[in-house]
Structure formats: structure tokens, C-alpha cells
Amino acid sequence: xxxxxxxxxxxxxxxxxxxxxxxxxxxxxxxxxxxxxxxxxxxxxxxxxxxxxxxxxxxxxxxxxxxxxxxxxxxxxxxxxxxxxxxxxxxxxxxxxxxxxxxxxxxxxxxxxxxxxxxxxxxxxxxxxxxxxxxxxxxxxxxxxxxxxxxxxxxxxxxxxxxxxxxxxxxxxxxxxxxxxxxxxxxxxxxxxxxxxxxxxxxxxxxxxxxxxxxxxxxxxxxxxxxxxxxxxxxxxxxxxxxxxxxxxxxxxxxxxxxxxxxxxxxxxxxxxxxxxxxxxxxxxxxxxxxxxxxxxxxxxxxxxxxxxxxxxxxxxxxxxxxxx
Amino acid sequence: xxxxxxxxxxxxxxxxxxxxxxxxxxxxxxxxxxxxxxxxxxxxxxxxxxxxxxxxxxxxxxxxxxxxxxxxxxxxxxxxxxxxxxxxxxxxxxxxxxxxxxxxxxxxxxxxxxxxxxxxxxxxxxxxxxxxxxxxxxxxxxxxxxxxxxxxxxxxxxxxxxxxxxxxxxxxxxxxxxxxxxxxxxxxxxxxxxxxxxxxxxxxxxxxxxxxxxxxxxxxxxxxxxxxxxxxxxxxxxxxxxxxxxxxxxxxxxxxxxxxxxxxxxxxxxxxxxxxxxxxxxxxxxxxxxxxxxxxxxxxxxxxxxxxxxxxxxxxxxxxxxxxxxxxxxxxxxxxxxxxxxxxxxxxxxxxx
Numbered sequence: 001x002x003x004x005x006x007x008x009x010x011x012x013x014x015x016x017x018x019x020x021x022x023x024x025x026x027x028x029x030x031x032x033x034x035x036x037x038x039x040x041x042x043x044x045x046x047x048x049x050x051x052x053x054x055x056x057x058x059x060x061x062x063x064x065x066x067x068x069x070x071x072x073x074x075x076x077x078x079x080x081x082x083x084x085x086x087x088x089x090x091x092x093x094x095x096x097x098x099x100x101x102x103x104x105x106x107x108x109x110x111x112x113x114x115x116x117x118x119x120x121x122x123x124x125x126x127x128x129x130x131x132x133x134x135x136x137x138x139x140x141x142x143x144x145x146x147x148x149x150x151x152x153x154x155x156x157x158x159x160x161x162x163x164x165x166x167x168x169x170x171x172x173x174x175x176x177x178x179x180x181x182x183x184x185x186x187x188x189x190x191x192x193x194x195x196x197x198x199x200x201x202x203x204x205x206x207x208x209x210x211x212x213x214x215x216x217x218x219x220x221x222x223x224x225x226x227x228x229x230x231x232x233x234x235x236x237x238x239x240x241x242x243x244x245x246x247x248x249x250x251x252x253x254x255x256x257x258x259x260x261x262x263x264x265x266x267x268x269x270x271x272x273x274x275x276x277x278x279x280x281x282x283x284x285x286x287x288x289x290x291x292x293x294x295x296x297x298x299x300x301x302x303x304x305x306x307x308x309x310x311x312x313x314x315x316x317x318x319x320x321x322x323x324x325x
Numbered sequence: 326x327x328x329x330x331x332x333x334x335x336x337x338x339x340x341x342x343x344x345x346x347x348x349x350x351x352x353x354x355x356x357x358x359x360x361x362x363x364x365x366x367x368x369x370x371x372x373x374x375x376x377x378x379x380x381x382x383x384x385x386x387x388x389x390x391x392x393x394x395x396x397x398x399x400x401x402x403x404x405x406x407x408x409x410x411x412x413x414x415x416x417x418x419x420x421x422x423x424x425x426x427x428x429x430x431x432x433x434x435x436x437x438x439x440x441x442x443x444x445x446x447x448x449x450x451x452x453x454x455x456x457x458x459x460x461x462x463x464x465x466x467x468x469x470x471x472x473x474x475x476x477x478x479x480x481x482x483x484x485x486x487x488x489x490x491x492x493x494x495x496x497x498x499x500x501x502x503x504x505x506x507x508x509x510x511x512x513x514x515x516x517x518x519x520x521x522x523x524x525x526x527x528x529x530x531x532x533x534x535x536x537x538x539x540x541x542x543x544x545x546x547x548x549x550x551x552x553x554x555x556x557x558x559x560x561x562x563x564x565x566x567x568x569x570x571x572x573x574x575x576x577x578x579x580x581x582x583x584x585x586x587x588x589x590x591x592x593x594x595x596x597x598x599x600x601x602x603x604x605x606x607x608x609x610x611x612x613x614x615x616x617x618x619x620x621x622x623x624x625x626x627x628x629x630x631x632x633x634x635x636x637x638x639x640x641x642x643x644x645x646x647x648x649x650x651x652x653x654x655x656x657x658x659x660x661x662x663x664x665x666x667x668x669x670x671x672x673x674x675x676x677x678x
Contacts (some may be wrong), residue, residue, distance in 0.1 A: 014511055015511065015514055015515055015518065018512065018514070018515030019515055019518055019519075020510055021515075022515055022516065022519070026527055114424065117456070120556075128489050131421040132494070141656075141659075142652075142656065144650055144659070145603070145652055145655040145656040145659055147607055147610055147611065147648070147652065147655070149610075149611055149614050149630065150630060150644065150647075150648035150651065150652070153630060153633055153634050153637065153644045153648070154644055154645075154648065156634075156637055157637055157641060157644060158648075160637075161637055161638050195574045258523065259518070259519070259520040260520070260521075261332070262520040262522075262523070263521050263522035264521065264522070266520075266522045266523065267522070267611050267614070267615065268613060271634065275550065281523060281526065282615065285526045285529065285530040285617070286617075287528070288530060290530070293526075293527050293530050294524065294527070296521060297523050297524065297527045300520050300523050301518040301519045301520075301523075304517075304519070305518050306521060308518075316461065
């Protein structure tokens with residue numbers, strides 16, 4: 001296990017380097033050529049003189065490309081992404097401020113999706129071709145094709161505007177902090193309901209189909225037949241023998257789902273005015289705040305990389321065979 | 326999508342045994358849902374192509390000062406090729422439509438997607454505006470029909486770009502193996518680390534929003550799945566007898582790749598591409614919804630949804646129709662993709678359905 005962990009960590013290095021290269025290539029796309037800027041007029045290109053000087057300092061745009069990459073990499077080691085064009089605060093500080101909101105939303109969604117998807121998938125696999133399986137499969141399939149931003153708009157329309165039942169702007173009500181602890185908590189929970197639903201149903205559909213598939217594969221194995229042959233009842237077979245073995249592919253999938261979830265939270269955070277990194281990113285893109293765009297692209301990629309690492313290590317822990325590969 | 330033209334040819338299929346494309350089509354036909362989905366996609370293509378004669382404020386046919394004109398039909402052809410009447414340039418078609426004095430035949434939806442009418446803004450669906458109007462009084466039904474083309478075009482072209490890139494990297498890695506494979510596999514892993522929406526938005530931040538840039542951005546960010554499948558197929562086919570035989574006969578690398586391996590590895594690529602189109606349509610709609618996609622006044626489904634969000638308290642119809650359209654299109658592509666996957670998978674040659 002230790003050896004596996006070390007090897008897995010060593011694998012991170014080339015990928016991490018690759019991430020820096022891709023981010024750097026993106027930066028080179030920025031309209032940072034001084035001649036261009038002067039010719040097109042600084043204002044019309046959407047960047048101020050200050051912004052331009054900031055870019056010059058950050059990316060050394062007047063130097064050859066390899067040196068630029070080296071300089072930028074050096075800054076990266078200290079997580080220095082420069083200052084935002086918008087409010088001139090360090091990008092990394094802005095990211096740390098916004099990260100918790102996104103993490104709360106994504107973790108809640110991931111937990112909810114797995115809590116619902118695993119029993120759903122297990123049950124429809126055990127009762128394959130039953131009404132539950134067919135109907136559930138169809139409904140989940142339809143859910144998978146529903147665009148989340150549409151669902152969000154419709155849910156806001158119904159629950160937010162028509163019924164006035166749920167809040168749909170931000171993480172908390174304006175005066176929520178003046179209330180006691182429990183009303184405050186309740187307020188936060190209410191604010192989370194709609195965004196969490198929108199973020200979850202897609203991965204729920206995907207995950208439960210996946211659990212069903214991997215359960216069907218496990219059910220056909222010899223050891224399940226043996227378990228049944230020795231007279232174990234259904235519940236025991238499913239829980240002790242089937243469930244544990246379907247868990248491994250599901251763990252891998254959770255790691256893969258992470259980038260999709262973070263992607264989805266950009267548009268949902270925009271719709272629900274959720275103060276997370278998705279919204280920060282969107283604002284940065286709109287205002288051409290390149291340091292923030294680059295810093296966030298890099299940070300989310302690293303987060304995903306770490307997410308897959310955790311998923312892989314969990315897998316190795318759940319299935320010792322993996323470490324003997 | 327015409328599977329028969331795209332599917333690989335079977336070298337020995339000229340005579341008695343049916344070709345691969347035929348087998349695939351026969352298997353595909355058995356999946357009624359997939360056939361229906363393919364039908365829906367075909368209908369949408371026809372509708373989006375015929376949009377100018379289905380939804381337009383110009384008449385299909387009219388008599389004007391003793392002559393016959395076909396103004397809407399002229400819109401079908403790009404670059405003002407035919408049926409552009411210079412003498413009608415100053416004619417107000419809306420008045421021709423609303424006044425009863427001119428003999429004319431209007432299209433089924435007699436509003437142009439750009440025709441604003443502030444006195445009728447945000448009016449719910451009725452007999453005249455089947456899907457209501459938006460905040461500028463434009464007919465939503467007309468905008469939906471004209472927006473269909475955008476979705477379909479973006480889906481196809483973006484995935485086309487992704488297929489070219491994916492095939493290139495995938496075949497390179499699968500065929501040559503070794504250092505090339507390691508390099509390409511790392512590249513795929515790196516690209517997959519970026520949450521795709523972040524990557525797409527990051528590129529968009531540097532480019533002016535236009536339909537071409539969106540196609541390119543989706544194409545250059547969504548090729549990884551195709552590359553992975555292609556690589557896998559190449560690894561499998563590389564060691565097959567017929568590839569070895571071709572090599573023994575002295576065939577060059579390009580010839581082996583293009584003539585022998587690629588045609589036999591195209592099936593999973595096509596399946597992935599079909600799912601990719603569904604995905605690209607969703608991405609385009611999302612970008613337009615965020616205001617970073619198709620720019621107004623051009624119509625797009627995502628753009629109509631963005632208006633719905635602005636007027637969320639009143640205009641339910643602005644959310645319902647484009648949402649349904651996106652949903653149906655995406656489902657259709659997903660179902661067609663599943664049908665194609667089942668049809669091309671030899672292990673499922675005779676499924677018990």
C-alpha cells in the first residue's frame with residue numbers, strides 16, 4: 001500500500017507539469033502583445049494600462065517564451081497568481097475566499113448522489129427487468145438529458161417565484177446572521193436545497209446506471225452463486241457479497257464525476273448567485289480578468305487531480321488486488 | 326446521420342454476404358426507440374434548413390404590382406443567389422402581411438425571428454404567437470425554429486473537429502506505442518483534469534464570442550474520449566492477422582493506418598461522436614444562456630432561456646419551449662448513440678429485446 005501510494009504520487013508530477021503547460025499555453029493566447037495593445041487602443045481591448053503592466057510583470061510578456069514559462073513556474077510554486085485586474089487583490093486570496101461555498105455545494109451533491117444512487121442501482125439490478133427497473137431506468141435516462149440550467153430556471157419559477165417556498169438567491173438571507181444559531185443553520189439549509197437538486201440529479205442518473213451495471217456484473221460471479229448455494233438469504237447476499245464488490249468501480253467513478261460537478265457549478269452558481277469559485281470564474285471571464293481566469297483554471301485542475309488521487313487510494317484500500325498490479 | 330455511408334466497407338462484402346454497414350443498419354432498425362430518435366433528428370435537420378419558409382414575415386408567394394414574387398423562398402439560398410428582388414428592398418413585409426390588400430401566401434409561422442413589436446412584448450402563447458413573445462415582442466416560435474440550426478450546426482462541426490483531433494492523437498498513440506503513447510496518454514490525462522466548462526470559458530475569455538469560435542473551442546476541448554477509444558481500438562487491431570499480413574506485404578505505415586486499421590476502428594468512434602454531439606449541443610446552449618455564445622439578435626435556444634431567467638416572474642413560456650427542445654434533441658442523440666452502440670457491438674448481434 002505504501003509503495004503503491006508513493007508510485008501513485010510520483011505519477012502526479014508529469015501530469016502536474018502538463019497542467020502548467022496547458023495553462024501557460026492558454027495565457028499565451030491572451031492579447032498581450034504590446035504592439036497589438038497600442039494599435040488597437042488599450043481601452044478597446046478591455047484591459048487597462050495597469051492591467052497591462054500587471055500582465056507584463058506576471059508573465060514577462062517581453063521575454064522569450066521559455067524564460068517566461070520558467071518565471072511563471074517559479075511564481076506558481078508559491079501559489080502567486082498575481083493580482084486581480086478588478087480589485088487588485090491577490091488572486092489566491094480571492095480563490096480561498098470563494099472555495100468553501102463551492103466545496104459545500106459539491107460535497108453535498110456528491111454525498112446525496114451516492115446515498116441515493118447506490119441503493120437505487122442495487123435494487124434495480126437485483127430486480128432486473130422488473131417494473132421498478134424499467135421505469136426507474138427510463139426516468140433516470142430522461143433526467144440525464146435535462147440541461148441543468150433549464151431545470152434551475154424551472155425550479156426557481158415554481159418553488160421560488162410561484163410558491164414562494166424556497167429562497168434562490170445566494171447562500172443566506174440578508175439578515176440571517178442576526179438570528180440564533182439554529183434559525184441561521186435552517187436558513188443556510190433552505191438556500192442549499194434548489195442548487196443541490198440541480199447539481200445532483202444528473203450525476204445521480206449517471207451513477208445509479210453505473211451501479212446497476214457493475215452490480216449486474218458482480219451478480220453473475222461464481223462467489224455469488226456459491227453464497228446463494230450455501231443457503232444465504234437475499235438480503236445477506238446482496239449486502240455482504242454484492243454490495244461490497246460493486247463499491248470499487250463506484251469509488252473510481254466518484255473521482256471522475258468531480259470535474260463534471262465543478263463544471264456544472266459554474267452555471268448553477270451564476271443562476272443562484274452562489275458566491276463560489278464558479279461565479280468568481282464567470283465574473284473573471286466576463287471582465288477579461290486574466291490572472292483570475294488562469295489561477296482558477298490551474299487550481300481547479302489541481303483539485304481534480306487530487307480528487308482522482310483520493311479516489312484511487314480509496315480504491316486501493318478497498319481492493320488490495322490493485323496494489324499488486 | 327447516414328450510417329451506411331460512414332460505416333466501414335467490408336472488403337469481401339460485394340457478393341453474397343451483407344456488408345458491415347448493412348448488418349449495422351439491420352441491427353439498428355430493431356431498436357425502435359433509436360429509429361424514432363434518428364427520425365426526430367432528421368426532422369430537425371429538415372426544419373432548420375427550411376426555417377426561412379416555415380417561419381418568416383416575408384410571404385412565400387405574393388402578387389405585387391402585377392408580378393409574382395417568392396421572397397421567403399429566396400431566403401433559403403445563401404449569398405443572395407436567387408430570388409432576391411432589388412425592387413422590393415424598401416418594402417415593409419410586416420405591412421404586406423398585416424394589410425389585406427395584397428394577394429399573398431404566408432409561411433405557417435408568419436413572423437421573422439428579428440421582428441420586434443414592443444406593443445406585444447411578453448405576451449403568452451395565443452393563436453397568433455404559438456409560443457408567445459419575448460421581451461422585445463419577437464415571436465418565440467419563429468426564434469425557436471431559426472435557433473434549431475445553430476444547435477445542430479454547433480453539434481456537428483464541433484464534434485467533427487473533436488473527431489479529427491481525437492483520431493489523430495488516438496491513432497498515433499495506439500499505432501506507434503512507446504514514447505508517443507506515453508506522451509499522448511499524459512496529454513489526454515492533463516486535458517481531462519480541467520473541468521471542461523472552465524477550460525471552455527477560459528478559451529472563450531480570450532476570443533470574441535462567435536459561432537465559429539464556439540465550435541472550435543468545443544472541438545479542441547472535447548476530443549479526449551474519442552482519442553481514448555481510438556487508441557484502444559488501434560492497440561487491439563494492430564496485432565490482428567490482417568494487419569500483420571499487410572505489413573508483411575510491405576504496406577507503408579499510412580497505408581496500414583488509413584486502409585486497414587482506421588476503417589475497422591471507426592464504430593466506437595462514431596458512437597462516442599454521437600454522444601459528443603448531444604454534449605456539444607448542451608454546451609452551446611449553456612454558453613448562449615450565459616451570454617457567451619450566440620450573440621443577439623441571432624436566435625438560439627440558450628439565448629431564449631436567458632431571457633426566461635430575466636423575466637422569470639412572468640414568462641413561463643420562455644423557459645418551457647426552448648428547454649423542451651434542448652431536452653428532446655439531446656435525448657434523441659443519446660438514444661441514437663445507444664442504438665448505434667448496440668448495433669455495432671458484435672457481442673450484442675442478436676439481443677433478446
